[in-house]
Each structure stands twice: as C-alpha cells, then as structure tokens.
Amino acid sequence: MTESSPGLSSGVVDLLGMLAYAELTAFLKLAEDAALLAPTLNDRAALGDVAATEYGHFRVLRDKLSSLGVDPEEAMDPFVDAIDAWHAQTRPKDWHEALVKAYVGTGIAGDFYREAARHSEEPIRRLVDDVLTDEGRSEFAVERVRAAIEADPRLSGRLALWARRMVGEALSQGQRLAAARPELAAMLVGEEGEDLAEIGRLFARLTEEHGRRMAAVGLTTSG
Template identity: 50%
Template sequence: MAESHEGAATSTTGPDVPVAFEDPGYREAVVDLLGVIAYAEISAFERLAEDAKLAPTLADKVALAAMATAEFSKVAAIHDRVRTFGGDPFEAMTPFRLPVEQFHRHTAPADWLESLVKAYVGDGLANDFYREVAAYLDPGTRDLVVTSVEGGEHAAFVVDRVRAAIAADPRVGGRLALWGRRLMGEALIQAQRVAAERDALSALLAGGVDRPGLDLAALGRMFTRLTERHAERMALLGLDS
C-alpha cells in the first residue's frame, strides 16, 4: 500500500476543494498525471484489440476484446477531471504520446503468451506507480486515479492461460520470465524519462504547502513496493522474477 499522508490536500471549502487547487504547479502536475493515464488507457485499448488477433480460440479473443473495452471505458471520466482543473484533455495527453508509444514499440509481443504477460505484468507495474502517486493527490482525483487503474477482474483469465501453457511446455516459463523482466526494465526507463521531462510531476512528489512529499528514504520504499508487487505478479503466473 502507498504510504498514508494524513492531512494531504486539506480542504478549505469542501472535501474536494483542497488548498492545492490554488497552486498552479499542483494543477499542472495533476493535468500531466491525468494526461499520461488517459493516453495509457487509449494505448492499452488499441494494443489489446490488436493482440486479440493472436488469440488461439474465439473465447480468448472475446476475453481480450473485453479487456480492451474496459480500458477505453475509463477515458471519459479522466478527461472530465482534466477539464475541472481548467485543462484540455487532448493537450494534456499530447506530451505523453511519444514515451508511451516508444514503450510499446520496445515491448511488442512476439506471440499470444507474451501479449498476456505484458497486459498483466507491464500494465500492472504502471498502475501500481499511479496508485503510489495518487496518495499525494486531492481526494477526488485520488479516487478517480485508483478507480481508473483497477483491472483485477481480468487477472484470473491471464493467470489461467499462462499457467496452462507452462504446464503443457515448461520451456515456455523461462522465455516468459525473461520477457517479464524486460517489461519491468523498459517501464522503469520510460517512467524516468517522463519524470525528467515533466517538472510538474517531479514537483508533485516533492510535496507542497499542504502536501507532504517523498524524501529519498520514502522514494526508496516506494520502489521497493513496486518491485515486490511485480514479483508477486510474476509468481502468480508461475514465473521467476
């Protein structure tokens, strides 16, 4: 779980109107964060719809199409939240097209099983990071982010298919374990690039007048949690992290 921050984003006029709303830097950071999440959802929709073509059965194709639809269904609420901060959702997404698309180019799955591992492990890692950042947001935005990155209903499907494939051919496990480690490495590289290029996001984690931030120790604990949750997902799939 993300670290608790009592009093973060304290309201002045209501439960969803924190002091931070008066801070242009905070508004910019939230618009950036929502922009990258929204574009990631759109990109996930496109990728999953494309990966459905690799499905070995009609049932698998329908399951992946359902995952794609679920991703796209979250976009409208994120766009609405961007507008409440005075931002344009399409302008908010634009800076993140290149890094998100670069990640997907560098991690294009070679087959059906790799696409499943990417959907479960790769997207899971990104979503874990967004949940961590959400701890530093106002209540309304925090709740939206947490809701937007939920996707546990699809986990059982992916775990079942990957474990069945490994049982049928144990050699598959080694290849997919390497693939999972590559996904994590590429995700961390892209996250670092985005943070380096978007000053507002970096400032968000540093805190503000009404929001405690991350010091080096807390940052280290956050990455430890991300690594541990990645290992847990890999273990559920029957893979070594």
C-alpha cells in the same frame, strides 16, 4: 485550451493526462493483440472485453479533464512519445507474451500511477483507484499463462525474461518522464522529493508488487 479550475496543479493535470493516454493506448494495443494473436474466438472475445474496459476508463479520464477546464489532448500530448516508445519496444510476438504484457506490464505502469496519486487530494486518488481497478484482467491472464506453463514448462524462462524486459523499459521511460515533468515527479515522492530514503521506499514498493504479480502468474523474478 479552456481555463483550468483555480488551484489545479500541473502535477495533477500531468497525472490525469498521462493516465488517459495510457488507457487509450492500452485499448488500441489490446484490441490489436486480440485480433492478431488470440488463438481462439473465446480468447479474442475475452481480451476484447478487457480492451473495451480500458476504453471506458479513458472516457472517464477525458471527461474529468474536460470538467476541470483542461483540454484532454493537450494534457495527453507530453506523454505520447514515452508511452508509444514503451509499446513499440514491448510488442508481443505471440499470445502468451501478449497475456504477460496485459498483466505484468500494465500492472507495473498502474503502480506508478497509484504512487503518484497517493500525494494528491482524495477525489483524484479515488478516481485513479477506480480507473485502475483490475476488473478481471488478472484472472483472465493468470489462468491462461499458468495453464500454458503447466503444459509446456519451457515457456517459463522465456516469459520471465519478457516480463523483466517490460519492467526495465517501463522504469526507463518513467525516469525520462520524471526528468521532463518535475511536478509529476514530485507527486511520486511527495514533498520529500530529494530524500533518497523516500525514493528507495518507492522502488521497494514497486518491486514488491512486481514480485507478487510474477508469482501469481507462475514466473520467477530472478534467473
């Protein structure tokens, strides 16, 4: 590992490493879902475009880590098990589950990264915001899922349960990572890391964003 930039915190390295591996894995999983689950060639191409965007984000993060004097593989390595476990536990069985995962599941993860970046310096916040820019994923997934539910309303309950399962798994893995990487955990709640009120506000923001996403895709957060 090359010598990192002076003053670069391990929390920032953790954030960029975690996000880099998340983007790399998202590319691989989306490409796999496109090949195996997409019902039409147009759907395969559309999800393939999303996958390609994720890989572009990975390259930006990899290059940023390298420019900071950090070995990207070493930065990503602490997060491999948790992110791989989340994907293993949320493997979609069909096209509609794949779409909900691409929108709702990836969305809740992105919310975590944005929350951590809120307490970092402006260049890191801007980088994370740029990498997490939606770039069409919402429109692509929302249109198809809403049309499918309109055609078969029975899908709504199953997909809502699926979305809640993904979020539960994401929260569980996030708690494990926070316990293992205290400087990353501190970034989520700033200097008030032991303030229960601040932690409560964090989860309220995450819950609000999740509810907004579920509503947009035509699903309910309860029931």
